[in-house]
Amino acid sequence: MSETEKQATSAQAASSGAPQKHSLEPTRQAIRRTVTIVVVLFVVAVVVAITGIIPRMHARAALRQQTDSMAVPDVAVITPQMGQPMQEVLLPGTIQAYTDAPIFARTNGYVKTWTHDIGAHVHKGELLAVIETPELDRQVDEARANLITAKANLGLAHVTAQRYQGLSGTDAVSKQSIDTATQTESASVASVAVAQQSLNQLLEMQSFERVYAPFDGVITARNIDVGQLVDSGSNGGTGSSSNPGGNISTAATGMNGPQELFHMSSMDTVRIFVNVPGVYVSEARPGVKTNIDVPGYAGRVFKGTIVRTANAIDLNTRTLMVEVDIPNPKHELLPGAYGQVHLQLPIAHPALIIPVDTMLFRSEGLRVVTVDAQNHAHLQVITVGRDWGTRIEVLSGLTPQDRVINNPPDSITENEAVHVVDVDGKPEQKGASPNSSDSGNPS
Numbered sequence: 001m002s003e004t005e006k007q008a009t010s011a012q013a014a015s016s017g018a019p020q021k022h023s024l025e026p027t028r029q030a031i032r033r034t035v036t037i038v039v040v041l042f043v044v045a046v047v048v049a050i051t052g053i054i055p056r057m058h059a060r061a062a063l064r065q066q067t068d069s070m071a072v073p074d075v076a077v078i079t080p081q082m083g084q085p086m087q088e089v090l091l092p093g094t095i096q097a098y099t100d101a102p103i104f105a106r107t108n109g110y111v112k113t114w115t116h117d118i119g120a121h122v123h124k125g126e127l128l129a130v131i132e133t134p135e136l137d138r139q140v141d142e143a144r145a146n147l148i149t150a151k152a153n154l155g156l157a158h159v160t161a162q163r164y165q166g167l168s169g170t171d172a173v174s175k176q177s178i179d180t181a182t183q184t185e186s187a188s189v190a191s192v193a194v195a196q197q198s199l200n201q202l203l204e205m206q207s208f209e210r211v212y213a214p215f216d217g218v219i220t221a222r223n224i225d226v227g228q229l230v231d232s233g234s235n236g237g238t239g240s241s242s243n244p245g246g247n248i249s250t251a252a253t254g255m256n257g258p259q260e261l262f263h264m265s266s267m268d269t270v271r272i273f274v275n276v277p278g279v280y281v282s283e284a285r286p287g288v289k290t291n292i293d294v295p296g297y298a299g300r301v302f303k304g305t306i307v308r309t310a311n312a313i314d315l316n317t318r319t320l321m322v323e324v325d326i327p328n329p330k331h332e333l334l335p336g337a338y339g340q341v342h343l344q345l346p347i348a349h350p351a352l353i354i355p356v357d358t359m360l361f362r363s364e365g366l367r368v369v370t371v372d373a374q375n376h377a378h379l380q381v382i383t384v385g386r387d388w389g390t391r392i393e394v395l396s397g398l399t400p401q402d403r404v405i406n407n408p409p410d411s412i413t414e415n416e417a418v419h420v421v422d423v424d425g426k427p428e429q430k431g432a433s434p435n436s437s438d439s440g441n442p443s
Contacts, residue, residue: 075418077371077403080352080394089343091274095294097265097335098325099215104260105230106208109133116262118222122213128262129211131230136209140202147195154188161185211261220335221263230261265335270328272304274341275319283345284309290324291342294333302326302333304341351385352394357407359392368398369408377405377416 114129116122161181167173224230272292276284290304303326310321324341326333333339360367360379367379382397398404405418412418 072417072419073409073412074421075369075371075377075405075408076422077420078355078358078406079403080354080398080400082400083347083350083353083393085347085350086344087347089276089280089345091276091341091343093272093274093324093339093341095270095272095326095333095335095337095339097217097267098269098271099217099264099266100335101214101264102260103128103211103214103262103264104233105131105211106232107131107133107136107205108232109136109209109230111224111226111228111230113226114222114224116219116222118219120219122217122219122264124213124215126213127210128213128219129224131209131211133206133209136202136206140199140206143195143199143202147192147199150188150192150195154185154192157181157185157188213264215264215266216268217264217266218331219262220265221260223259223263224261230259267328267331267333267335269325270333270335271307271323271325272339272341274322274324274343275314275317276309276322276343278313278318278320280343280345281313281320283347284320284322284343288346289344291344292324292326293340293342294337296337297332302339306343352398352400353391354394354398354404355406356387356390356392358404360408360410360412368394369405369412370398371403371405371418371420375418375420377408377412377414377418379412379414 109131112130112132115127122128161178161184164173164178164181168175168178284306286306286308288306290306292302292304294300294302304324306322307325308323313320354368358368359382360369362379366382366384368382370378370380372378380397380402383395385393385395387393403420405412
C-alpha cells in the first residue's frame with residue numbers, strides 16, 4: 001500500500017469517531033488470548049503425549065525383544081578334541097626268565113657232591129654236581145673186557161684165515177674150511193665193532209655222572225643233597241625240594257613224580273606274556289614299545305618291546321598272546337614277579353573325545369546336539385567307544401569342526417534356533433573359536 005492510501009485510511013478512521021475504535025479492541029484481544037491458550041494446551045498435550053507414550057512404546061519393544069530372546073535358549077558349545085595318535089593299554093602279566101630249564105639226572109646213582117646252591121651265577125659248562133654210579137662203572141669194566149675178548153678172537157680168526165688161505169693151493173684143507181675161516185674173521189671184525197659201540201654207549205652214560213650247566217644263568221632251585229638216590233630221566237628221583245634257605249628236607253623220600261636236580265634261569269633278558277584284547281590285535285605288532293610297572297620299584301619304569309605274537313586268537317578268551325622282552329642286565333627283575341604292561345599302541349584313525357555332559361539319552365538312541373552356521377540345533381547320532389567317566393570316545397557321527405552343545409536342554413528339538421554364548425553367559429564373539437574339550441586321552 002502506498003503512502004497516499006495509508007493517509008486516506010487514517011483520515012477515514014479519524015472521521016469515524018473514537019467510540020468505534022474502543023468497541024473492536026476487546027474482540028481482538030479475546031481472540032488472541034483464546035488462540036494463545038489453545039496453542040499452549042496443544043503444546044502441553046503434545047508434550048504429555050510424547051513423555052507418556054514414547055517410554056511405553058520403548059518398554060513394549062523391550063518386552064517384545066526380551067520375550068523373543070527368552071524364547072531362544074542360550075547354549076555353550078565346544079568342539080570335539082582329536083584323540084592322541086597313540087593309546088595306552090594296561091595289561092597284567094607275570095615276568096618269566098628268557099631261558100628256564102629244569103636239570104634232571106641222565107643216569108642212576110647217588111649224589112657224590114654238588115658245587116652250587118640257589119642264587120649262584122654259573123656259566124655254561126660249569127660243574128654242578130657229581131653222581132656216583134657203581135653199577136654203571138662195573139658195566140663199563142665189563143664192556144672193556146668184552147672188547148678185549150672180541151679183539152683177541154679177531155686176532156685168532158685172522159691168523160687162522162691167513163693160514164687156510166696159504167694152503168688153498170694144496171689139498172691139505174678143503175675149500176669149505178677156507179671159506180669158514182674167512183667168514184669167521186669177518187664175524188670177529190663185526191664183534192669187535194659191536195663191543196666197541198657198547199663200550200662207547202656206557203662211557204657216554206658214565207659221562208652223565210657229572211652234571212654241567214647248559215647255559216649262563218642263575219640256580220633258582222636245588223633239590224639234591226649228598227648221598228641222595230637219583231634216577232635217570234625226568235620221572236625219577238626220591239629227593240625233596242629245597243626250601244627258600246636252600247636246606248634239604250629228608251622227610252619226603254617216598255615222593256613220586258618228576259624230580260629235578262637243579263632249576264636254572266637266564267635273566268639277562270626277561271619276558272612277560274600278556275593277552276591283548278581282540279580290539280587291539282591289529283595294533284599289537286612286533287616292534288611296539290612298552291612300559292612295565294613292577295611292584296617294589298615305585299617310580300621306576302622298565303622299557304620293553306613286543307618281539308612276537310601267537311598270530312592266533314584264543315577261542316576261549318578272544319585274546320592274542322603277545323611276548324614282551326625286557327632288558328635286565330642288573331637282574332633287578334625276577335622271574336615270577338607280577339608286572340603291569342603299558343602297551344603304547346599306534347592308532348591309525350584317532351577317535352574324537354567329548355565330555356559326557358554333551359550327550360542326550362533319547363528313546364531312539366544316544367545323541368549329541370550340534371549347531372550349524374545359522375545357529376540352529378541338530379540332533380546327531382553318534383557311536384561311542386571307551387568311556388573314561390568324564391569324557392567319552394566318539395567313533396563316528398562327529399567331525400573335528402562340529403560345534404557341540406555342552407549340557408543341552410532335554411526339550412531341545414531338531415532345527416531349533418539357539419543363542420550361542422561363552423562359558424560366562426556372554427554372547428559368543430564372531431570369529432572366536434568355541435571352547436574345546438580337554439585334550440589328550442586319560443592315562
